[in-house]
Amino acid sequence: MIHNNDDPSDTFYSISSSNETDSDDSFLSLPSLSDDLDAQFCDASKNFNLIHINAQSIPAHFPDMLASFQNKNLHAILVSESWLKPCLPSTSFCLPGFHLIRNDRLSRPGGGVAIYLRSHIPYTVIDFSQQHNSPGAEYFFIEVLFSNTKLLLGVFYNPSLTIDYFLSFEDLLEKFSPLFSHTIIMGDFNTCLLKNDSRTSRFTSNLHILPLSATHAFPNCLPSLLDLILVSSISHVEKFGQCVATAFSYHNLLFLSYKLRPPKAKRKILMRRNFNGIDFESLAVDVSNIDWSGVHDASSIDEKINRFNSLITQLYDKHAPIRPVRLKHLPAPWLTDEVKRLQKKRNIAKAKYRLDPNGTNREKYRKARNRCNRVCRDEHQRHIYKSVIEENDSARVWNFLKSLGVGKQRRDINSQNLSLNLLNQHFSSSVTFDNITKFNTIS
Structure with a gap:
């Protein structure tokens, strides 16, 4: 379910101009989402450990992903509502040590699914939903190889309570699941299994649905169980559950430790x-x-x-x-202790508003969120300016621009389809850029 967590009227301020002070720092003693994941996976290093998060925009919450998902025992992050678009390069949203595998929604805002998989784990894309104009369920299935064992790993997102996806989902499972020794699917199905209605009765699967409590709680609304974990083998489930993930959305984060041993990462x-x-x-x-x-x-x-x-x-x-x-995968250097402190304060304010959705708590959450956002932007821009622009190194500037998708892109060209007239037209009308000397702002 989509709720807009970002206020478009937010104003950008410099961190140095902020006069806000923290009257209560007691929230610092509370465990963070990163701490929760460390506690869940600390004794499961030999298992395949994965999570699902309804991100409601990877670009908007990427600093929180960097801060929350540094656990060395975490192997896969399945994402619903990625909100990525083809114009946004994967290099801008890669987590250290992970491949980003994505299926963007093209026709409408929002939506999209993605999988972050440890870069040393081999995979093959099996199937994904075709993005078209008509609304429908979105999914991405990949094959993950563990020695001689093949796992079907999938993320599934149904964007609406009115979409009838049940038969198509059953067809997908019948088509692919028998081909693999194990199957794990996680996602936001937008079908509340706490209800005893016709929609819930239509949700059937030959996989095991792990029992969870309500995973979604929006202020002034009844809690609902929308996010699910489906597995082929109960005996391989070491542990599973859910964590509050206030930094992202009103959906809980789901976690699973599955007894398959992933390959060890080779140090470069x-x-x-x-x-x-x-x-x-x-x-x-x-x-x-x-x-x-x-x-x-x-x-x-x-x-x-x-x-x-x-x-x-x-x-x-x-x-x-x-x-x-x-070589080490270091976290973002601009993710300072101050940014992490403000992220925790914002999360506490959101949790209080979630439990008691009155106007006062909403305003406190809005202020904490806006301050966290602007400090994070300031630190990111300051890091870019100092490490890229201020060094006056053209190679570093161009490498940075390439990471944003700016510059020449490699294209596969079929020489049999080339036309001499089209080539002549292209080169005769090409635009040249003589001087790019100064960057005033980095967005």
């Missing part, structure tokens, strides 16, 4: 020179003592170059030796 090790440890005084002495006569006496240009490179390499090996470097 690169051989890099240690330039940070150079003793420049000692380097200067060694450079002054180099005997260059062998370079001058060489009989050919090629020999001169080889001898020169050999002398320089000896200097490198002595003063900046090659060493193994392990």
